[in-house]
Amino acid sequence: MHNSIKQNGWWLSKLEGEDLNGLLDIAKELGVPVGGRKKGQLIEILKPQDSESANKKSLSKRFGFSAFPYHCDTAHWATPIRYIVLGCINPGSCGRKTFLIDWQKIEFELREINLLRNAVFLIKNGRNSFYSTILDQNEKFFRFDPGCMSPVDNEASNTLNLIEDKISEVEPIEISWKKGSVLVIDNWRMLHGRGCVSVMSENLITRELHRVLVA
Numbered sequence: 296m297h298n299s300i301k302q303n304g305w306w307l308s309k310l311e312g313e314d315l316n317g318l319l320d321i322a323k324e325l326g327v328p329v330g331g332r333k334k335g336q337l338i339e340i341l342k343p344q345d346s347e348s349a350n351k352k353s354l355s356k357r358f359g360f361s362a363f364p365y366h367c368d369t370a371h372w373a374t375p376i377r378y379i380v381l382g383c384i385n386p387g388s389c390g391r392k393t394f395l396i397d398w399q400k401i402e403f404e405l406r407e408i409n410l411l412r413n414a415v416f417l418i419k420n421g422r423n424s425f426y427s428t429i430l431d432q433n434e435k436f437f438r439f440d441p442g443c444m445s446p447v448d449n450e451a452s453n454t455l456n457l458i459e460d461k462i463s464e465v466e467p468i469e470i471s472w473k474k475g476s477v478l479v480i481d482n483w484r485m486l487h488g489r490g491c492v493s494v495m496s497e498n499l500i501t502r503e504l505h506r507v508l509v510a
């Protein structure tokens with residue numbers, strides 16, 4: 296697992312059992328599991344939601360059952376979490392895939408790297424909102440989430456367009472979920488997105504992933 300994550304930025308495997316108890320064990324091998332929401336639950340349940348019922352700060356609120364744009368998790372934190380551990384309880388029948396892009400393999404020119412380091416965005420997190428750039432000054436992580444980041448000027452708007460253009464040129468890694476699948480993502484390195492629904496049916500909402508965030 297560790298070698299695959301270091302080399303590729305992600306790792307895909309399969310666990311036995313209905314409840315995927317092994318997710319926490321995997322998370323503890325990587326670091327310290329942390330709760331991503333106010334209730335502080337270490338294992339979070341992710342299900343498709345329509346815009347009306349979704350949390351107002353979530354991507355589901357903006358995109359509903361549509362595809363999710365590429366992003367990193369907890370971009371609204373001062374330091375985004377390092378790893379995401381995802382386990383599939385039920386893939387549903389909607390054919391919704393997860394897509395990964397390694398930002399380190401995107402061909403940015405030097406002037407573009409400077410934009411990533413210097414263009415300023417408002418990171419919206421209620422009373423804890425702050426200003427930041429996309430690329431950490433030490434290039435440790437790539438902060439990117441259109442759901443919580445707003446450009447403060449034309450330079451930042453151009454940087455946002457630049458990233459979207461670059462992403463459109465990259466062939467993503469496709470993850471097709473099966474029951475028991477476990478995916479570990481290096482959240483500092485990989486951007487991930489959710490595909491659109493290929494089959495709209497009542498089984499759409501039966502898709503269920505479990506997530507553990509690792510600091």
